[in-house]
Every structure is written in C-alpha cells, then in structure tokens.
Amino acid sequence: MTRIGVIGAGYWGPNLIRNFAEMDEVELVAVADRDADRLAGVLKRYPSVRGESDGAAILADDSIEAVVIVTPAETHHAIAKRALEAGKHVLVEKPLTMKTDEARDLIALADQKKLVLMTGHTFEYNPAVRHLKKIVRSDDFGGIRYIYATRVNLGVFRAGINAMWNLAPHDLSIVFYLLEEEPIAVRALGQSFLKPGIEDVVFLYLEFPSGKIAHVHVSWLDPSKVRRVTVVGGKKMAIYDDLDSEQKLKIYDRGFDSVLFEEGGIRDYQVRLRGGDIHAPKIEGTEPLRVECAHFIECIRDGKTPLSDGRSGLRVVAGLEAAAESLANGGKRVLIP
Numbered sequence: 001m002t003r004i005g006v007i008g009a010g011y012w013g014p015n016l017i018r019n020f021a022e023m024d025e026v027e028l029v030a031v032a033d034r035d036a037d038r039l040a041g042v043l044k045r046y047p048s049v050r051g052e053s054d055g056a057a058i059l060a061d062d063s064i065e066a067v068v069i070v071t072p073a074e075t076h077h078a079i080a081k082r083a084l085e086a087g088k089h090v091l092v093e094k095p096l097t098m099k100t101d102e103a104r105d106l107i108a109l110a111d112q113k114k115l116v117l118m119t120g121h122t123f124e125y126n127p128a129v130r131h132l133k134k135i136v137r138s139d140d141f142g143g144i145r146y147i148y149a150t151r152v153n154l155g156v157f158r159a160g161i162n163a164m165w166n167l168a169p170h171d172l173s174i175v176f177y178l179l180e181e182e183p184i185a186v187r188a189l190g191q192s193f194l195k196p197g198i199e200d201v202v203f204l205y206l207e208f209p210s211g212k213i214a215h216v217h218v219s220w221l222d223p224s225k226v227r228r229v230t231v232v233g234g235k236k237m238a239i240y241d242d243l244d245s246e247q248k249l250k251i252y253d254r255g256f257d258s259v260l261f262e263e264g265g266i267r268d269y270q271v272r273l274r275g276g277d278i279h280a281p282k283i284e285g286t287e288p289l290r291v292e293c294a295h296f297i298e299c300i301r302d303g304k305t306p307l308s309d310g311r312s313g314l315r316v317v318a319g320l321e322a323a324a325e326s327l328a329n330g331g332k333r334v335l336i337p
C-alpha cells in the first residue's frame with residue numbers, strides 16, 4: 001500500500017482524490033485545502049480520510065510516502081520543493097512550475113534524493129492520444145509535416161495566470177509527445193480583454209529542428225468549447241477531437257502526391273490531389289487520469305521513471321517561458337535554449 005496525501009481540493013483536486021481513493025494499492029491518508037468548505041465537501045465522500053487546513057501538515061506526516069499537488073500553478077515549485085525535501089515522491093499538476101530554473105531545481109532535488117517526480121500531463125495517458133501517436137508515427141502516415149491544436153471555451157477564467165500558462169501545457173505536451181522533438185524557437189501573440197496583463201487568447205507558433213511546425217490556439221474567451229488536434233502527414237492526415245464521444249480519432253487517407261517531372265528541359269513538380277477513405281478506430285474508454293495515477297504508483301513501487309517526469313515538465317515550461325517572452329515583445333521570435 002502506498003500512503004498518499006493530496007494538497008488542493010478545488011476544481012481539479014477531487015478528480016485525483018477519487019482516482020487514488022478507488023485504487024486497491026493506495027491508502028489515501030489525508031487531503032488538505034485552505035478553503036474549509038471545499039475540504040468539507042470532499043471529505044463527506046471519504047469519511048476515513050483526514051482533512052488538513054494546510055498542505056504543510058501533509059508534508060510533516062512521516063507516514064505519507066507520496067504527495068499529489070493540485071494547487072494553483074504559481075504555488076507548485078514551493079510546495080513540491082518542500083515535499084521532496086521531506087523525502088516524498090511527488091506528482092505535480094501541470095505546468096510543473098512557472099520558470100525553467102524552478103523546474104531544474106525540482107529535477108535536481110528528486111534525482112539527488114532518488115524520488116519520483118512526475119508532472120500531470122494527463123493527455124500523455126489518454127488512450128486516444130496514444131493511439132494517435134501509433135498512427136502518425138507509422139510508415140503509412142508518411143511522416144508528420146505539421147500539427148495544430150485548438151483548446152478554447154468560454155471560461156474557466158483564472159486571475160493569477162493567463163490562458164497560455166493555464167491551457168497550453170496540455171497542447172505542448174501532446175505535440176512534444178507526438179513529435180519526440182523539442183522546439184528550437186517560438187512566437188506568441190495574444191491579448192487581454194478581461195483583466196490587464198492576463199491574456200485571454202494566445203496563438204503560439206513553434207518551430208522544430210526537423211522543419212516541422214506546430215500551432216496552438218488557446219482561449220477562455222470563445223463562444224464554444226473546442227478540444228482538437230490536427231496532424232498533417234506526408235500520406236495521411238488525422239484529427240483528434242476530445243469532445244467527440246464516438247469518433248475521437250479520424251484518419252483521413254487524403255493528401256497530395258507531388259512528383260518531380262522533366263520534359264523538354266523543364267523540371268517542375270506535378271501536384272495531384274488524392275482523396276480516400278476516412279477511418280475512425282475504436283478507442284478504449286479508460287479514464288486517462290486513472291492511467292496517470294496508476295503510472296505514478298507503479299513508478300514509486302518499481303523505481304521507474306515516469307513517462308511525464310520532471311524533464312518532460314521542464315520541456316513544457318521551457319516552451320511556455322520562451323513564449324511568454326515573445327508575448328511580452330509583440331510576437332518576437334524567441335530561441336529556446
């Protein structure tokens with residue numbers, strides 16, 4: 001049994017609490033939240049779980065081996081650092097931190113103490129995204145050319161961080177997971193309408209060493225909810241629509257065939273449209289968060305490195321940090337070290 005404590009029982013915390021509470025190999029010992037009403041609401045469902053009014057009480061409990069941090073992004077580094085210092089394995093929600101220095105600090109500490117440090121990149125545990133990866137990396141797909149992702153809705157507005165820091169970690173983690181490449185440069189443009197200095201809509205453009213590109217559009221100021229990733233390949237194309245309950249994944253056997261021809265001393269490309277079938281593979285219905293929680297426990301038990309480890313968290317933070325610099329400088333191209 002792995003003894004676990006969860007810090008943060010706001011909007012997202014209850015989902016992690018439910019998953020860990022339902023796992024046979026886990027004992028959910030305590031949940032902390034500074035908001036007494038939220039805490040009481042969660043504890044009603046789990047009467048044997050101890051409630052704490054601050055995360056510090058969980059960190060001070062030596063019987064707790066692992067801590068799950070589901071507090072606002074701005075607090076992740078400070079709480080995760082204290083948890084690692086207290087000798088606990090840590091699962092931190094996305095984004096891992098708000099600065100690359102902070103992410104590096106956590107990685108070094110976890111390495112030094114031989115503790116598991118995992119980031120909550122939920123979509124890397126999503127069966128549809130995993131299936132998409134198999135398809136787009138197969139020879140049949142003809143190599144990924146470019147990816148674009150849209151994650152928009154009306155809400156949830158955050159006062160502390162902009163839409164990019166709140167929403168884009170998911171899309172960057174999906175893009176990096178699919179491409180298995182890290183970007184070399186980013187440009188970001190956005191605007192704040194509701195609260196000065198907090199961008200409600202952001203457009204990101206990422207360049208990769210292989211020449212591939214990715215675009216990410218995030219917003220909490222949009223009339224309708226869209227959660228979609230489009231991958232364009234050399235031979236096929238794919239759309240992952242997280243909101244489509246029946247056909248989350250669609251593979252289009254469509255594209256262009258471009259053939260170099262030579263006639264009468266003239267060399268040119270002949271580009272021919274190729275239209276084919278659309279295929280929607282069956283995707284297993286497992287809850288991604290359950291897969292993520294089980295993976296955290298497995299890594300603790302077997303001493304394995306998580307798929308979304310501290311380095312994976314750092315990649316995303318590095319992309320966002322560079323994008324924030326670009327955003328502050330009118331969309332300037334910023335190199336990612």
Ligand SMILES: NC(=O)c1ccc[n+]([C@@H]2O[C@H](COP(=O)([O-])OP(=O)(O)OC[C@H]3O[C@@H](n4cnc5c(N)ncnc54)[C@H](O)[C@@H]3O)[C@@H](O)[C@H]2O)c1
Pocket residue numbers: 007008009010011012013032033034035038053054055056070071072073075079093094095120121122166
């Ligand atoms: N993986 C996902 O799909 C997903 C979805 C939503 C949110 N998130 C992430 O989850 C995290 C939390 O988001 P949220 O929407 O639940 O925020 P929230 O503001 O609704 O909840 C955060 C809670 O943390 C509590 N808190 C803060 N500091 C604390 C401390 N030191 N001790 C005890 N309690 C403390 C607050 O009282 C609050 O109830 C964020 O990092 C967010 O990015 C992830």
